[in-house]
Amino acid sequence: MTSTTGTACPHCGWPDRAEPYRVVSRHPTAHGHTTWVRCACGSLQARLTDGRGTRVVSRSCPTRG
Numbered sequence: 001m002t003s004t005t006g007t008a009c010p011h012c013g014w015p016d017r018a019e020p021y022r023v024v025s026r027h028p029t030a031h032g033h034t035t036w037v038r039c040a041c042g043s044l045q046a047r048l049t050d051g052r053g054t055r056v057v058s059r060s061c062p063t064r065g
Contacts, residue, residue, distance in 0.1 A: 009039050009040075009041060009045075009059070011061065011062045012041035014040045016055075016056055020035070020039075020045075021039050022037060022038040023037050024036040024037060024044070031048065032050030033050075034049075035047045035054075039062070043062045044059070044060040045059045046059075
């Protein structure tokens with residue numbers, strides 16, 4: 001699995017290691033926990049937490065509004 005975690009959201013700069021702006025849902029999986037979060041800019045992120053820590057594994061573009 002490839003991580004898209006840098007040090008911050010490429011759209012708004014919200015730190016990836018910071019608490020999520022808004023948690024959308026959390027789900028236990030065979031590999032750990034998947035948490036879907038909304039960034040401050042509206043970008044949807046999938047974060048995987050397992051034995052290696054937490055990392056962003058998928059990220060969308062910000063919502064337009």
